[in-house]
Amino acid sequence: MTKFSAKKCLLLCLIVSLVLIVAGAFVFGFAGMNLDSTMKDYTSVEVTDNGYMANDANYRTALEDFCLEEIEKEYAVEKVLYSGFQLDTHLEFILSDIASDAELAALADKLEEALAGEAFGEGLTLGTAGDVSVGWHVAVYAPHYEYVWRTAIGFAAVLVLLFAYVAIRFKVGMGVTALVAALHDTLLTFALLCLVRIPMGASFICILAFAMLLSVFFSLKLFGKMRKDFRMEERKELASEESVLLSASEGRKGIFFTAIALAAVSVVLAVVGLIAGFDLFAFMAGALVAVIVCTYSALLLSPSLYALIKKKSDEDRAKKAKYNYASEKANKKNAKEEGTRAEEPAGNA
Amino acid sequence: MGKKRSVALIVLITIVLAGVLFMSITPTFYVSEVKKFNSLLSIVDLGRDLGDGYYTVYYPEGVISDDEYEDLKAEYEYGQEEGTSDLSDPAGDYTAYRGIYISNDLMEDGKPGEAFRNNFAEAYKAVKARYEGMGFSDYTVRLQDDYTIRAEIPALDNDEYDAEAIAQNIFTLFSYSGELLFTDASDASSAGTAEMEGSADNIRSATTENAGEQGYAVAINFTSAGQEAFRELTSSLTSSGSSTTLNIFLGENVLLSASVSGTMDQSSVYITGGYTAESAKAVATLINSVIDGEGAFELSFAAPEYFAMEPSMGVHTALIAAVCIGVLALASLVYFLVRFKGMGLAHLYGFLTYALAVILCISLIPAVQLTIGGLCAIVLASAFMCYCNYYAFNNIKKEFSTGKTLTASVKSGYKNSLAFTIDAHAILLIAGLALYLIATGGVKFMALIFTLAVAASAVCTLLLTRFYLYMFMAQPKNERGRIAFVGFKREETEDD
Numbered sequence: 072m073t074k075f076s077a078k079k080c081l082l083l084c085l086i087v088s089l090v091l092i093v094a095g096a097f098v099f100g101f102a103g104m105n106l107d108s109t110m111k112d113y114t115s116v117e118v119t120d121n122g123y124m125a126n127d128a129n130y131r132t133a134l135e136d137f138c139l140e141e142i143e144k145e146y147a148v149e150k151v152l153y154s155g156f157q158l159d160t161h162l163e164f165i166l167s168d169i170a171s172d173a174e175l176a177a178l179a180d181k182l183e184e185a186l187a188g189e190a191f192g193e194g195l196t197l198g199t200a201g202d203v204s205v206g207w208h209v210a211v212y213a214p215h216y217e218y219v220w221r222t223a224i225g226f227a228a229v230l231v232l233l234f235a236y237v238a239i240r241f242k243v244g245m246g247v248t249a250l251v252a253a254l255h256d257t258l259l260t261f262a263l264l265c266l267v268r269i270p271m272g273a274s275f276i277c278i279l280a281f282a283m284l285l286s287v288f289f290s291l292k293l294f295g296k297m298r299k300d301f302r303m304e305e306r307k308e309l310a311s312e313e314s315v316l317l318s319a320s321e322g323r324k325g326i327f328f329t330a331i332a333l334a335a336v337s338v339v340l341a342v343v344g345l346i347a348g349f350d351l352f353a354f355m356a357g358a359l360v361a362v363i364v365c366t367y368s369a370l371l372l373s374p375s376l377y378a379l380i381k382k383k384s385d386e387d388r389a390k391k392a393k394y395n396y397a398s399e400k401a402n403k404k405n406a407k408e409e410g411t412r413a414e415e416p417a418g419n420a
Numbered sequence: 421m422g423k424k425r426s427v428a429l430i431v432l433i434t435i436v437l438a439g440v441l442f443m444s445i446t447p448t449f450y451v452s453e454v455k456k457f458n459s460l461l462s463i464v465d466l467g468r469d470l471g472d473g474y475y476t477v478y479y480p481e482g483v484i485s486d487d488e489y490e491d492l493k494a495e496y497e498y499g500q501e502e503g504t505s506d507l508s509d510p511a512g513d514y515t516a517y518r519g520i521y522i523s524n525d526l527m528e529d530g531k532p533g534e535a536f537r538n539n540f541a542e543a544y545k546a547v548k549a550r551y552e553g554m555g556f557s558d559y560t561v562r563l564q565d566d567y568t569i570r571a572e573i574p575a576l577d578n579d580e581y582d583a584e585a586i587a588q589n590i591f592t593l594f595s596y597s598g599e600l601l602f603t604d605a606s607d608a609s610s611a612g613t614a615e616m617e618g619s620a621d622n623i624r625s626a627t628t629e630n631a632g633e634q635g636y637a638v639a640i641n642f643t644s645a646g647q648e649a650f651r652e653l654t655s656s657l658t659s660s661g662s663s664t665t666l667n668i669f670l671g672e673n674v675l676l677s678a679s680v681s682g683t684m685d686q687s688s689v690y691i692t693g694g695y696t697a698e699s700a701k702a703v704a705t706l707i708n709s710v711i712d713g714e715g716a717f718e719l720s721f722a723a724p725e726y727f728a729m730e731p732s733m734g735v736h737t738a739l740i741a742a743v744c745i746g747v748l749a750l751a752s753l754v755y756f757l758v759r760f761k762g763m764g765l766a767h768l769y770g771f772l773t774y775a776l777a778v779i780l781c782i783s784l785i786p787a788v789q790l791t792i793g794g795l796c797a798i799v800l801a802s803a804f805m806c807y808c809n810y811y812a813f814n815n816i817k818k819e820f821s822t823g824k825t826l827t828a829s830v831k832s833g834y835k836n837s838l839a840f841t842i843d844a845h846a847i848l849l850i851a852g853l854a855l856y857l858i859a860t861g862g863v864k865f866m867a868l869i870f871t872l873a874v875a876a877s878a879v880c881t882l883l884l885t886r887f888y889l890y891m892f893m894a895q896p897k898n899e900r901g902r903i904a905f906v907g908f909k910r911e912e913t914e915d916d
Contacts, residue, residue: 109560109732110560117519119487152729152730153729153730154475154727154728154729154730155727155728156725156726156727156728159725159727161727172518175519204486204487204490206485206486206487206519207518207519208518208519208564208565209518209519209564209565209566210562210563210564210565210570211562211563211564212560212562213548213560213561213562213563215552215861216552217552217860218552218859218860218861218862218863221858221859221860222855222858222859222860222861222863224858224859225854225855225857225858225859225863225867226855228854228855228858229851229854229855232847232850232851232854233847233851236843236846236847236850237847240843272469272732273558273861273862274469274558274791274792274793274862276861276862276863277791277792277793277796277862277863277866278793278796280793280855280859280863280866280867281793281796281797281800281866283851284797284800284848284851284852284870285800287847287848287851288800288804288844288848291840291843291844291847291848292807292840292844295839295840295843295844296840298839299836299839299840325807325810325811328807328810329803329804329807332752332803332806332807333799333800333803335748336744336745336748336799336803339744339748340741340744340745343740343741343744344737347733347734347736347737347740348733348734348737350469350732350733350734350737350792351733351734351737351740351741351792354733354792354796358796
């Protein structure tokens with residue numbers, strides 16, 4: 072990376088990030104996150120029996136499959152929840168879209184009727200075997216405000232501590248870069264999660280925490296390498312930008328090592344999630360986004376930002392260190408003036 | 421380290437690690453007809469996403485479910501058929517409203533009356549705040565059908581019966597409302613010989629404390645006026661010289677009972693009674709919600725029923741995720757063995773120690789609850805631990821290539837990586853701790869697991885892996901021009 076390309080790279084990174092963050096904020100502001108059923112309002116159809124479902128797995132499967140088929144003739148089902156206690160078991164079919172009260176009531180009646188007519192075993196129907204009744208509900212989610220604001224304060228505290236630690240143990244410029252990188256990674260991950268519209272629950276905040284912690288580690292990795300390299304005699308001869316970018320390119324291996332390991336876990340669990348449960352896939356896809364964002368930031372944004380900060384600080388230091396002969400010039404000037412004043416009375420006389 | 425000592429240590433450590441590994445991951449099996457062996461992983465408390473949960477629906481008095489309405493209707497019709505019942509027709513007593521039925525007494529002009537609506541809104545706000553105050557790893561409170569409240573919480577114990585009891589206790593406690601009253605009366609409606617109001621004037625806060633063998637205690641912290649009022653209360657209760665029972669009522673319900681045998685003049689009182697951490701916290705949260713008067717409401721709820729729920733991420737997700745992470749960890753160990761030979765062996769022992777330390781922490785520390793975020797934190801800390809060893813081993817390799825002996829290379833390799841390893845562990849530990857102390861909910865539990873995992877990684881990377889490396893290095897070093905243990909090869913120079 073040359074002097075020109077460091078500046079260009081930073082500019083490009085900032086433009087790309089800014090566009091994505093603004094787009095994410097726009098989508099979040101107008102459409103919000105694509106929340107899953109654990110965190111949004113929903114309408115559901117509830118099938119209740121006398122506990123027969125808990126005792127007969129075949130009955131539960133038959134009932135669930137039949138209800139799902141009947142409901143999906145008219146509405147898409149997002150999730151099926153099974154719950155129960157003793158003589159009261161429920162299958163709750165959460166609909167993907169909000170249906171009106173009249174539609175839900177009609178759907179419940181229709182389903183109850185269909186269950187009464189669907190044979191199950193000898194002389195029984197799905198409805199009579201478990202004494203099934205069908206109800207419906209409209210549920211409005213109560214947001215976790217305390218969770219959100221306390222976590223936001225926690226994130227802010229981590230950023231301050233990160234800056235203080237890196238500034239003390241490394242350099243102030245490195246502290247600034249680590250702070251910008253952590254903030255950038257968290258915001259960009261959030262923006263991308265909003266943009267890609269993966270349905271997520273409250274755990275999406277854990278993905279942001281994951282992004283922040285990973286960013287902290289990558290910053291430490293990067294600046295640890297630079298701190299070590301800057302002490303080497305041959306590096307001292309290099310220009311500040313060149314020295315930073317060289318260290319960064321040499322430190323890429325370690326960042327790739329960690330990123331690949333984390334990405335591998337995320338991909339494997341996401342693939343498994345497609346079979347085991349969509350929520351696992353959604354979370355791991357989010358974690359993969361965080362890994363990609365942090366890697367991009369550690370490879371491109373942080374080195375180019377720190378290269379410019381270091382260049383500026385080195386220039387300032389050189390300026391201060393340079394002897395400018397100001398005092399000699401001032402003395403000379405004073406002496407000249409005094410000489411002129413001494414000559415003036417003699418001339419006048 | 422001598423060769424014999426090294427062999428003895430290798431054997432000993434291998435046995436210990438194998439033993440703990442067996443205890444950690446072996447599937448549950450029956451030892452006898454009644455006793456079964458539970459592995460450490462099987463007793464890890466799981467959040468609602470990976471483990472079971474419970475939910476309840478709070479029905480205000482006068483509001484019933486669709487099922488209850490159908491039962492009332494069936495009873496009425498049966499009574500009519502038999503001609504023996506004096507039950508009133510539920511169709512005349514209740515009005516259908518969304519998925520529920522509301523008593524006509526609460527209705528005005530065909531819709532819920534204003535007084536009921538206001539009372540319900542107040543109650544909903546208070547119940548929401550109580551669940552928020554519990555700091556669960558994951559929970560949900562919803563307004564269901566406009567006039568019922570649905571609350572979902574994670575299972576708070578591994579044992580199904582204990583978890584049920586805790587859930588039931590929390591659900592019931594959080595339905596209570598009214599004013600807090602300290603009295604010796606046996607029921608709230610009768611007057612006691614001495615009473616004290618449980619308002620903000622007298623009580624500063626309620627907290628939970630570990631009471632050792634007695635389980636957990638609910639600590640009530642008084643203001644100075646409260647301390648004086650409580651002294652007077654206990655003094656008048658014990659003026660006869662015999663001990664008496666002090667009841668703390670919340671509305672009509674007894675919240676706490678304690679035996680008082682003398683005058684108590686202290687700023688805090690601790691009340692024990694076989695509380696678990698969660699039940700004590702629920703009582704403390706409830707007291708905190710009502711002392712300032714904001715969390716008290718007039719509406720009364722019917723005794724809540726509770727239901728068990730399957731994990732929100734799927735029934736076997738936790739197990740599947742654990743198996744996948746285990747397989748990937750194994751793959752990383754193989755990579756280290758292939759790339760670093762003997763140093764990879766030291767990493768294997770180090771990583772195994774780290775993994776077992778993390779399993780011990782998450783299974784034995786009661787405050788830990790594993791959610792998908794926690795799982796992510798473990799993966800992150802593990803990758804971080806692997807990288808620290810990778811970095812140190814590469815440094816050792818570099819030092820060796822400069823012509824140093826193996827022992828000197830290990831020494832300077834570790835010395836070169838020390839600053840980074842300490843800095844990275846320190847800042848991540850600080851970040852994890854800050855998040856744990858400030859955040860709440862899922863992030864708090866994730867941060868706790870991350871902090872524990874980073875601490876384990878620090879010990880394993882900085883001390884144990886290095887120790888294991890020295891332990892293995894005491895074995896035969898040179899074999900046909902190679903350093904057999906680490907697979908390093910020295911360039912042979914011809915002597916003139």
